C-alpha cells in the first residue's frame with residue numbers, strides 16, 4: 006500500500022484497524038543470491054538498494070534480534086556531512102543528498118529535519134581547527150560556515166556564551182543542511198521498501214558461523230539452520246569483530262559503549278542541533294519535546310550496551326554550563342550502544358580476506374548520518390563484486406598501505 | 421565507575437587509570453623483512469573480544485605503572501589484575517569465552 010493523505014483518510018474511516026503489515030516474517034529459504042547479516046539501518050539500506058538499484062531481490066537480511074534494535078535505535082540521530090577529508094566528504098555528502106529525498110523515495114516519513122547543526126569552539130585551537138574544516142568543506146561543495154560568538158547566540162539564543170566560565174563559546178561551524186531524522190523510521194522505511202521488492206527480513210536469527218571452503222564463502226550457520234549464498238554482506242556494527250573472528254580474520258576495531266539520554270518533554274526550547282566535541286556533549290530537542298543528549302564513550306572495550314555514570318555526569322555538567330536554563334530538568338531515560346571504532350575514525354567498506362564475504366563496519370560513533378550512503382555504496386559493491394568508487398578508499402587494506410583517513414577531528418566522539 | 425585493583429597500590433577508582441587495550445602484544449623481533457601486512461597485524465589488528473579479555477591499564481594518577489587485567493567485556497567484571505611480565509591467570513585459548 007502507498008501511504009498518502011488518501012490512504013490515511015480511508016484508514017481513519019475504518020478506525021485504523023486495516024493498515025497492512027509493513028513486512029512479513031518469512032522462514033528462511035535454503036539459499037539466497039545475497040545474505041545481509043545485521044538488520045540495522047545500514048544492513049536494511051543495503052538490501053533495499055540491492056533490490057531497487059541492482060534488481061537483486063533474492064536477498065535475506067538476517068537479524069539477531071529485532072530490526073533497528075542495535076545502534077540504529079540507540080543513536081542521537083544527528084545528520085551532517087561536514088567531514089574534513091575529500092574521501093569522507095564525498096561519502097557523507099552522498100548520504101546527505103539521499104537523506105534530502107528519502108521520505109519521498111521510501112514513501113515513508115523519516116522525519117528528516119534540516120534544522121542546522123552547530124559544532125562549538127571553546128578555545129583558540131578549536132577556532133583554528135574549525136575554520137580549517139569549514140574551508141575544506143566548502144572546497145568540497147559542502148555548505149559550511151563559520152559563526153562568531155555573536156552569530157552563535159543569534160542562531161541559538163538558548164546558549165550562554167560564557168559557558169559558566171569553563172566552556173566559553175568562541176564561535177562555531179554551522180551546516181544548515183544538517184539536522185536530525187527519526188531513527189526507527191529509517192529502519193522501518195528501508196525494511197518496508199526492501200520487503201515490498203521481495204527481500205526476506207528474518208528476525209531472531211543470529212548468525213553463528215560461516216561456511217567457507219578454500220577461502221570462498223558458501224553460506225552461513227544460523228539459529229534457524231544453515232543458509233547458502235555466494236555473496237554475504239556483514240553489517241553488524243558493534244559485533245563486527247565477533248563475526249570476523251568466526252570467519253577467521255581480525256579487524257582493527259575497538260568496541261566502546263557510547264551513551265545517550267533524554268529528558269522529560271518540555272515546550273520547544275532549542276530548534277537546532279548543538280554539538281561540542283571538546284566537552285563530549287551534544288543536544289537537540291525531539292518533536293516530542295524531550296532534550297536528546299549524547300555523552301562520551303567509556304575508555305575500555307565493552308559489549309555491555311551500557312556505559313558508566315561518571316560519563317553522563319560529565320556530559321550533563323557541560324550541558325548545564327552551556328544551557329543554564331536546563332539545570333532543573335529531569336532525565337527520563339539513559340542507555341548505551343556498542344560502537345565499533347577504527348583507529349582513524351573512518352569506516353571499513355569492501356572486501357574481506359574471504360572471497361564473497363563483504364564487510365561494512367567501523368562507523369563507530371557516527372554512522373547514522375551515513376545510513377543511506379553506506380547502504381547505497383555497499384549494495385553497489387556487492388552487486389558488482391568490486392568496491393564502489395566512493396567506498397574504495399575505505400578498504401580494509403588501508404591499514405597495510407597506510408592510507409588512513411583520519412577523521413577524529415570531524416568525528417571525535419560527538420555526532 | 422569500575423573499581424580496579426592496581427597490583428602495586430590496591431583498589432582504586434577507574435578515574436585514576438588510563439586504558440591501554442590489548443595486552444601481551446610483543447613488538448616483532450627481526451622485523452627488517454616484515455611485510456606491510458605483517459606490520460598492519462602488529463600495529464592495528466586486534467582481538468576486541470566479547471567475553472574474557474587480557475588488557476592493559478596504567479595507574480596514571482597513582483604509581484604511574486602499567487599492569488594487566490583480565491576482564492569480562494560483557495559484564496565488565498575484572499577477574500584478576502597482574503604485573504607486567506607475569507603470566508595471565510587465563511590462557512589465550514579462553515579469551516572471548518564468556519563466564
Ligand SMILES: Cc1cc2nc3c(=O)[nH]c(=O)nc-3n(C[C@H](O)[C@H](O)[C@H](O)COP(=O)(O)OP(=O)(O)OC[C@H]3O[C@@H](n4cnc5c(N)ncnc54)[C@H](O)[C@@H]3O)c2cc1C
Pocket residue numbers: 042043044045046047048067068069070071072073074075076077078079080081082083084210211212213240241242243244248263264265299340341342343344368369370371372373374375420
Ligand atoms: C548513543 C549513540 C549515539 C549515536 N549518535 C549518533 C549520531 O547522532 N549521529 C550519527 O551519525 N551516528 C550516531 N551514532 C552511531 C550510529 O548509531 C551507528 O554508527 C550506526 O547506527 C551503525 O549502523 P548499523 O545499522 O550498521 O548498526 P546497528 O543498528 O547496530 O545494526 C547492526 C545489527 O546487527 C545485528 N547483529 C549483531 N550480531 C549479529 C549476528 N551474529 N547475526 C545477525 N545479526 C547480528 C545487531 O542485532 C544489530 O541490529 C550513535 C551511536 C550510539 C550508540
Ligand SMILES: [Zn+2]
Pocket residue numbers: 426427428429430479482483484485
Ligand atoms: Zn598503582
